[in-house]
Amino acid sequence: MPTVSSEELAAAAGVNSAKLRKDFSYLGSYGTRGVGYDVEYLVYQISRELGLTQDWPVVIVGIGNLGAALANYGGFASRGFRVAALIDADPAMAGKPVAGMPVQHTDELEKIISDNGVSIGVIATPAGAAQQVCDRLVAAGVTSILNFAPTVLTVPDGVDVRKVDLSIELQILAFHEQRKAGEESSADSADDAEGTAPPAAAKPHRKGPDGDVPAVMPA
Amino acid sequence: MPTVSSEELAAAAGVNSAKLRKDFSYLGSYGTRGVGYDVEYLVYQISRELGLTQDWPVVIVGIGNLGAALANYGGFASRGFRVAALIDADPAMAGKPVAGMPVQHTDELEKIISDNGVSIGVIATPAGAAQQVCDRLVAAGVTSILNFAPTVLTVPDGVDVRKVDLSIELQILAFHEQRKAGEESSADSADDAEGTAPPAAAKPHRKGPDGDVPAVMPA
DNA sequence: CCATCTTTGTGCACGCGTTCACAAAGACAT
DNA sequence: ATGTCTTTGTGAACGCGTGCACAAAGATGG
Numbered sequence: 001m002p003t004v005s006s007e008e009l010a011a012a013a014g015v016n017s018a019k020l021r022k023d024f025s026y027l028g029s030y031g032t033r034g035v036g037y038d039v040e041y042l043v044y045q046i047s048r049e050l051g052l053t054q055d056w057p058v059v060i061v062g063i064g065n066l067g068a069a070l071a072n073y074g075g076f077a078s079r080g081f082r083v084a085a086l087i088d089a090d091p092a093m094a095g096k097p098v099a100g101m102p103v104q105h106t107d108e109l110e111k112i113i114s115d116n117g118v119s120i121g122v123i124a125t126p127a128g129a130a131q132q133v134c135d136r137l138v139a140a141g142v143t144s145i146l147n148f149a150p151t152v153l154t155v156p157d158g159v160d161v162r163k164v165d166l167s168i169e170l171q172i173l174a175f176h177e178q179r180k181a182g183e184e185s186s187a188d189s190a191d192d193a194e195g196t197a198p199p200a201a202a203k204p205h206r207k208g209p210d211g212d213v214p215a216v217m218p219a
Numbered sequence: 220m221p222t223v224s225s226e227e228l229a230a231a232a233g234v235n236s237a238k239l240r241k242d243f244s245y246l247g248s249y250g251t252r253g254v255g256y257d258v259e260y261l262v263y264q265i266s267r268e269l270g271l272t273q274d275w276p277v278v279i280v281g282i283g284n285l286g287a288a289l290a291n292y293g294g295f296a297s298r299g300f301r302v303a304a305l306i307d308a309d310p311a312m313a314g315k316p317v318a319g320m321p322v323q324h325t326d327e328l329e330k331i332i333s334d335n336g337v338s339i340g341v342i343a344t345p346a347g348a349a350q351q352v353c354d355r356l357v358a359a360g361v362t363s364i365l366n367f368a369p370t371v372l373t374v375p376d377g378v379d380v381r382k383v384d385l386s387i388e389l390q391i392l393a394f395h396e397q398r399k400a401g402e403e404s405s406a407d408s409a410d411d412a413e414g415t416a417p418p419a420a421a422k423p424h425r426k427g428p429d430g431d432v433p434a435v436m437p438a
Numbered sequence: 439c440c441a442t443c444t445t446t447g448t449g450c451a452c453g454c455g456t457t458c459a460c461a462a463a464g465a466c467a468t
Numbered sequence: 469a470t471g472t473c474t475t476t477g478t479g480a481a482c483g484c485g486t487g488c489a490c491a492a493a494g495a496t497g498g
Contacts, residue, residue: 005445018448018487025447033446033493050390051397058389065288072284075369075386080393119396120389143399144392150294160395162388167294169381170277171269173339173363174299176379178270180362224475237457237478244477252463252476 005036057084057116059142061133062125063093063103066148070124071099084116089129106133113140120144127151134161224255276303276335278361280352281344282312282322285367289343290318303335308348325352332359339363346370353380 006024010017024031029045031037047053058076060067063086070076071086086103088094094105104112112118121137123130123145130149137145144160147153153161225243229236243250248264250256266272277295279286282305289295290305305322307313313324323331331337340356342349342364349368356364363379366372372380 007445016487018489019485021445021447022486031446032495034444034495036445051393052390054393054397056389056393056396065284065291069284069288070385073385075384076389079386079390081386081389120392122389144396146388146392158399160392162392164385164388165294166289166292166383167298167300169365169383170275170295170300170339170341171271171298173365173379173381174270174273174275177275177338177363178273180377226475235457237459238455240475240477241456250476251465253465253474255475 002039003032003036004039004042006031009037052080054080056081056120057118058082058120058122059085059087059109059112059116059118059137060122060124061087061106061109061137062123062129062149063088063098064124064126067122067124068098070122071101081120084118085112087112089125106136109136110140113137113142118142120146122146122148123153124148221258222251222255223258223261225250227255271299273299275300275339276337277301277339277341278304278306278328278331278335278337278356279341279343280306280325280328280356281342281348281368282307282317283343283345286341286343287317289341290320300339303337304331306331308344325355328355329359332356332361337361339365341365341367342372343367 006017006021010020013020021031024037024042027045027049029037029042031042044053058081060070060083063071067086067088071083076083083099083101085108086098086101087106087109088103089106091105093103096103113121119142121142121144123133123137125133127149130147130151131153134145134147134153134155138155138159143158145153145155145162147161147163148166150165152163155161225236225240229239232239240250243256243261246264246268248256248261250261263272277300279289279302282290286305286307290302295302302318302320304327305317305320306325306328307322308325310324312322315322332340338361340361340363342352342356344352346368349366349370350372353364353366353372353374357374357378362377364372364374364381366380366382367385369384371382374380
């Protein structure tokens with residue numbers, strides 16, 4: 001029986017072994033003292049707890065560049081997701097195959113969701129259409145939404161929304177990049193150091209240090 | 220002079236007002252007691268601190284569906300990012316316009332980076348090519364990488380990598396979805412409740428509760 | 439069957455981020 | 469000028485997650 005110790009697993013994942021053991025204990029996954037965890041059993045338990053053993057039908061609404069990329073993304077199928085339908089508002093798209101699947105018109109949205117028992121929807125529409133699409137998805141029975149549109153969606157209680165903003169990750173990188181570059185010349189007259197002038201009426205009394213380290217950005 | 224109080228801002232953002240004030244104080248953004256924060260000045264300060272007032276040239280490597288979606292994504296330009304070049308390994312892609320910009324061949328990578336002073340690269344290639352592309356980007360002077368390929372990249376010290384896995388967000392949604400569905404029928408014989416049978420050799424002595432709440436998933 | 443050795447599971451302490459609560463600061467009216 | 473009122477900035481307390489350290493459990497060998 002192939003096994004792994006929490007120590008090996010922790011080293012491979014770059015985390016603390018005690019934390020890993022504690023997390024496993026929350027999941028109810030018991031190992032064997034003196035031996036470790038049965039690999040096969042552990043994989044099965046984690047997969048099941050995470051919902052990977054289930055088949056989740058999802059619909060993707062908005063088949064532009066991003067929608068098509070998602071439809072073609074191989075990582076979904078292996079994680080238990082099945083793209084049940086591709087939906088777009090453009091009548092010219094209807095019937096056109098994307099990722100080996102015909103695009104369907106928004107008119108069919110409610111029927112598709114109910115026929116396939118879809119509870120997870122992906123929104124890849126322009127920002128303007130997102131809330132409207134969201135409302136229709138929720139009304140049709142979807143209770144989890146992954147939103148790629150740059151808008152904050154309003155949903156009733158009981159519906160989960162996760163927002164993915166592609167530019168936020170870039171911003172975080174740029175933030176660190178800026179910090180790297182600015183490291184040699186600190187403690188300068190920080191206000192107009194960056195080329196762009198501050199607003200005219202601004203800067204009422206500015207007292208604080210400017211070169212300190214904000215603690216508000218993810219590492 | 221239009222102003223906002225920390226209370227208003229906190230309510231709009233759904234966070235605690237004290238935290239918001241403390242964060243602002245780290246940034247050195249001083250408000251006026253009894254009045255609040257000067258909106259225009261605050262926006263300028265935050266933009267500058269976040270690097271939004273700078274122009275960041277980026278290259279996108281791997282112009283498949285995802286790469287094209289990123290190239291077309293409008294959110295970048297408004298956040299201070301400028302797509303300096305689109306790069307792909309496929310000779311057939313070279314010269315083809317994507318998002319109003321000709322795709323260039325991988326051979327040009329080093330020259331493009333050095334000519335444009337690019338320090339941020341986006342990898343949207345298949346998993347197999349990602350590490351190789353990463354190495355070339357780093358060798359050419361890139362110090363921040365946004366990785367969409369499903370691989371963990373190895374980089375030297377001083378280089379930042381952020382990985383975006385589109386399916387992780389879906390998994391988190393599915394996890395909560397599963398929890399919603401399983402709420403009525405708890406405390407059952409949890410093992411084969413999900414249809415898929417557990418491995419034969421598994422389940423050595425299983426003692427712990429199965430219906431408890433793991434604390435390892437983002438809200 | 440007992441001793442030893444390995445690895446788990448977890449109580450406890452430490453550290454960090456969040457929140458509370460309030461003194462200080464400034465605006466504004468009188 | 470002086471008092472009142474609003475809102476900031478921050479010291480202190482609280483709570484939570486992480487990591488340490490060890491007892492308990494079970495395997496393995498003599």
